[in-house]
Amino acid sequence: xxxxxxxxxxxxxxxxxxxxxxxxxxxxxxxxxxxxxxxxxxxxxxxxxxxxxxxxxxxxxxxxxxxxxxxxxxxxxxxxxxxxxxxxxxxxxxxxxxxxxxxxxxxxxxxxxxxxxxxxxxxxxxxxxxxxxxxxxxxxxxxxxxxxxxxxxxxxxxxxxxxxxxxxxxxxxxxxxxxxxxxxxxxxxxxxxxxxxxxxxxxxxxxxxxxxxxxxxxxxxxxxxxxxxxxxxxxxxxxxxxxxxxxxxxxxxxxxxxxxxxxxxxxxxxxxxxxxxxxxxxxxxxxxxxxxxxxxxxxxxxxxxxxxxxxxxxxxxxxxxxxxxxxxxxxxxxxxxxxxxxxxxxxxxxxxxxxxxxxxxxxxxxxxxxxxxxxxxxxxxxxxxxxxxxxxxxxxxxxxxxxxxxxxxxxxxxxxxxxxxxxxxxxxxxxxxxxxxxxxxxxxxxxxxxxxxxxxxxxxxxxxxxxxxxxxxxxxxxxxxxxxxxxxxxxxxxxxxxxxxxxxxxxxxxxxxxxxxxxxxxxxxxxxxxxxxxxxxxxxxxxxxxxxxxxxxxxxxxxxxxxxxxxxxxxxxxxxxxxxxxxxxxxxxxxxxxxxxxxxxxxxxxxxxxxxxxxxxxxxxxxxxxxxxxxxxxxxxxxxxxxxxxxxxxxxxxxxxxx
Amino acid sequence: xxxxxxxxxxxxxxxxxxxxxxxxxxxxxxxxxxxxxxxxxxxxxxxxxxxxxxxxxxxxxxxxxxxxxxxxxxxxxxxxxxxxxxxxxxxxxxxxxxxxxxxxxxxxxxxxxxxxxxxxxxxxxxxxxxxxxxxxxxxxxxxxxxxx
Numbered sequence: 001x002x003x004x005x006x007x008x009x010x011x012x013x014x015x016x017x018x019x020x021x022x023x024x025x026x027x028x029x030x031x032x033x034x035x036x037x038x039x040x041x042x043x044x045x046x047x048x049x050x051x052x053x054x055x056x057x058x059x060x061x062x063x064x065x066x067x068x069x070x071x072x073x074x075x076x077x078x079x080x081x082x083x084x085x086x087x088x089x090x091x092x093x094x095x096x097x098x099x100x101x102x103x104x105x106x107x108x109x110x111x112x113x114x115x116x117x118x119x120x121x122x123x124x125x126x127x128x129x130x131x132x133x134x135x136x137x138x139x140x141x142x143x144x145x146x147x148x149x150x151x152x153x154x155x156x157x158x159x160x161x162x163x164x165x166x167x168x169x170x171x172x173x174x175x176x177x178x179x180x181x182x183x184x185x186x187x188x189x190x191x192x193x194x195x196x197x198x199x200x201x202x203x204x205x206x207x208x209x210x211x212x213x214x215x216x217x218x219x220x221x222x223x224x225x226x227x228x229x230x231x232x233x234x235x236x237x238x239x240x241x242x243x244x245x246x247x248x249x250x251x252x253x254x255x256x257x258x259x260x261x262x263x264x265x266x267x268x269x270x271x272x273x274x275x276x277x278x279x280x281x282x283x284x285x286x287x288x289x290x291x292x293x294x295x296x297x298x299x300x301x302x303x304x305x306x307x308x309x310x311x312x313x314x315x316x317x318x319x320x321x322x323x324x325x326x327x328x329x330x331x332x333x334x335x336x337x338x339x340x341x342x343x344x345x346x347x348x349x350x351x352x353x354x355x356x357x358x359x360x361x362x363x364x365x366x367x368x369x370x371x372x373x374x375x376x377x378x379x380x381x382x383x384x385x386x387x388x389x390x391x392x393x394x395x396x397x398x399x400x401x402x403x404x405x406x407x408x409x410x411x412x413x414x415x416x417x418x419x420x421x422x423x424x425x426x427x428x429x430x431x432x433x434x435x436x437x438x439x440x441x442x443x444x445x446x447x448x449x450x451x452x453x454x455x456x457x458x459x460x461x462x463x464x465x466x467x468x469x470x471x472x473x474x475x476x477x478x479x480x481x482x483x484x485x486x487x488x489x490x491x492x493x494x495x496x497x498x499x500x501x502x503x504x505x506x507x508x509x510x511x512x513x514x515x516x517x518x519x520x521x522x523x524x525x526x527x528x529x530x531x532x533x534x535x536x537x538x539x540x541x542x543x544x545x546x547x548x549x550x551x552x553x554x555x556x557x558x559x560x561x562x563x564x565x566x567x568x569x570x571x572x573x574x575x576x577x578x579x580x581x582x583x584x585x586x587x588x589x590x591x592x593x594x595x596x597x598x599x600x601x602x603x604x605x606x607x608x609x610x611x612x613x614x615x616x617x618x619x620x621x622x623x624x625x626x627x628x629x630x631x632x633x634x635x636x637x638x639x640x641x642x643x644x645x646x647x648x649x650x651x652x653x654x655x656x657x658x659x
Numbered sequence: 660x661x662x663x664x665x666x667x668x669x670x671x672x673x674x675x676x677x678x679x680x681x682x683x684x685x686x687x688x689x690x691x692x693x694x695x696x697x698x699x700x701x702x703x704x705x706x707x708x709x710x711x712x713x714x715x716x717x718x719x720x721x722x723x724x725x726x727x728x729x730x731x732x733x734x735x736x737x738x739x740x741x742x743x744x745x746x747x748x749x750x751x752x753x754x755x756x757x758x759x760x761x762x763x764x765x766x767x768x769x770x771x772x773x774x775x776x777x778x779x780x781x782x783x784x785x786x787x788x789x790x791x792x793x794x795x796x797x798x799x800x801x802x803x804x805x806x807x
Binding site: 163214344352353359360361363364367368371381382383384385386388389392393396397411521522523529581582584585599601602604606607610612 | 660668669672673676677679680683684686687688690691692693694696709713725728729730748749750751753754764
């Protein structure tokens with residue numbers, strides 16, 4: 001009954017979304033206020049219908065209603081409550097329903113907070129969102145209905161893939177989708193502006209916070225995914241340049257570019273046409289990402305159960321939405337007039353460079369991801385493009401981006417004094433060089449690249465610190481005066497400095513964990529001792545364990561540093577009964593200096609176990625950096641200036657992203 | 660600087676950037692792509708020793724064994740026509756099973772044994788790597804799966 005209600009609510013949602021997508025568009029072109037007002041009310045109604053449908057599915061999972069196919073395939077009565085809830089989006093059907101629910105959430109958010117928008121713009125933005133919504137709800141109803149019934153209902157469900165039963169992954173999809181779908185707001189604004197033929201700073205004041213909110217969620221989502229891959233897959237790595245990972249990284253790169261170009265539109269009334277183009281590209285890449293993940297046309301370490309038929313449907317939607325908006329862009333783009341002039345050496349100029357480099361690197365990642373498909377399509381054989389390709393192309397493109405970060409933050413708008421800026425950065429540059437030299441001296445000349453990367457990180461971190469210090473006049477005026485200036489400094493400036501500094505922390509984590517990683521694979525008998533970095537590890541033996549829905553074997557390793565036992569590492573091999581599958585649970589000792597990472601392998605038959613230990617230096621700095629970047633974004637989101645244009649608008653996305 | 664020369668400098672910057680990235684991509688593609696072979700294809704065109712490549716197929720029933728050092732496993736990858744013996748030093752992925760699809764990445768040593776540095780088996784039991792599915796389909800072994 002509840003499932004039928006959910007199904008019905010979703011059909012209702014489709015009808016409402018279609019109304020939302022058509023009548024207001026018509027009304028806006030005829031200046032019919034009644035039809036335009038329909039956009040707001042239908043956005044409310046659509047959210048109500050779609051989220052009701054989502055809650056119905058969640059309810060079916062909570063009560064383990066196995067007469068619903070989706071529940072029977074992805075749940076089990078023994079599954080812990082939290083994973084019954086997160087199991088809702090553990091399957092393809094459920095995750096697509098989450099996708100449209102979040103879309104409807106953004107729709108209602110625009111409807112509520114957009115009271116100060118011009119009527120026609122608001123109607124058009126909501127209509128575009130309605131069209132996207134009806135396309136995707138239609139997709140769900142036609143190819144992936146989560147409410148299909150199963151008759152007779154099985155007594156027990158299949159359970160959820162055990163490696164998905166994990167807190168890191170449970171919240172990875174919602175954040176990722178908040179990011180992906182959040183870019184639909186920027187997209188809808190871009191398309192609406194094309195229809196209107198007008199982009200002005202208030203438009204950018206709207207687009208920027210939404211893009212920023214989406215970007216923060218996406219950053220957190222990707223970080224969660226990579227953290228999960230790190231501790232759950234048991235390979236000790238955190239990023240594999242895998243197609244599925246790239247699918248989320250490309251929208252992130254483009255979204256980052258969009259974020260920066262929207263600043264130029266807002267502050268300087270320039271780059272309008274480019275910003276619109278980027279908004280279209282960013283959302284399109286999010287759609288492409290959904291397609292790549294859901295169709296399974298690329299071999300991936302993270303492949304999910306997939307179905308080519310659905311992939312083609314999503315590809316069709318992608319072509320329709322991207323093709324349509326690009327066509328509109330080609331028709332209407334030239335109408336948009338560029339505004340403020342600026343010299344190449346200026347903050348605008350630096351942001352243009354940032355945009356060019358970010359979009360180029362996104363294109364390179366896209367090329368590397370799709371190259372196997374392209375080559376196969378022309379009969380060139382089956383290939384895979386792995387980390388070496390991306391390291392050789394992506395990294396060189398990123399170096400100038402990182403170097404520019406610090407310089408751009410100190411430049412003025414319109415025309416900047418590059419010489420003066422560099423002079424102010426003398427100390428920072430000197431520190432970066434010293435860091436490079438010291439690391440080279442400590443590690444030997446073979447490690448020159450990592451040493452230089454650490455120099456770049458110092459450049460970013462100290463550069464951001466100096467930026468803040470200069471603005472608040474630290475040590476130049478009294479301390480009280482500095483504090484007063486600090487509290488008066490725009491939040492956006494704080495956000496920028498924090499996010500750029502966080503990028504430096506991230507670079508340190510990436511560099512150290514890949515350059516100075518220690519990996520040891522060996523056979524150990526109980527009582528045997530190995531040395532990893534400063535840790536003395538003693539294998540005590542194994543024990544049988546039993547969890548709520550699994551049983552398994554736990555290895556017990558005593559970790560000793562300088563004669564003191566500091567902890568026990570207990571890696572596990574679990575066997576989930578319902579799902580009839582095994583997982584490896586790595587045991588990780590996290591310290592600021594690095595992670596000691598242990599995995600239990602197989603028993604060799606002679607009482608010895610194969611074991612694997614890694615020491616990953618500074619690896620947690622990677623996620624700390626990513627998190628801090630998102631925090632920088634959130635701080636920037638609370639900037640008063642962004643609220644003047646749109647009252648209270650910042651509070652909503654934040655409260656969602658923070659949960 | 661006038662608007663014309665400014666535009667010119669932007670265009671030059673874009674061209675330079677494109678040039679550099681195209682050069683980077685071409686250089687990287689030349690050295691860093693890894694070809695996929697099925698065991699039958701390997702018989703037909705023998706790749707040079709030491710070249711990095713991927714081999715995929717099914718793990719032959721009864722072929723898995725652990726070598727004396729206790730950490731190197733040895734198994735046979737088959738497409739039901741031809742076979743390749745592979746070794747892997749380390750811990751195999753959880754979903755590695757006899758009779759299931761597998762992709763190994765590594766190189767051939769002088770004894771014509773495929774030394775896989777990476778072994779990919781999937782998160783999902785119903786999933787078959789596309790390359791493996793196609794290689795098997797070519798030999799008429801596997802008919803493609805619809806979801807259960």
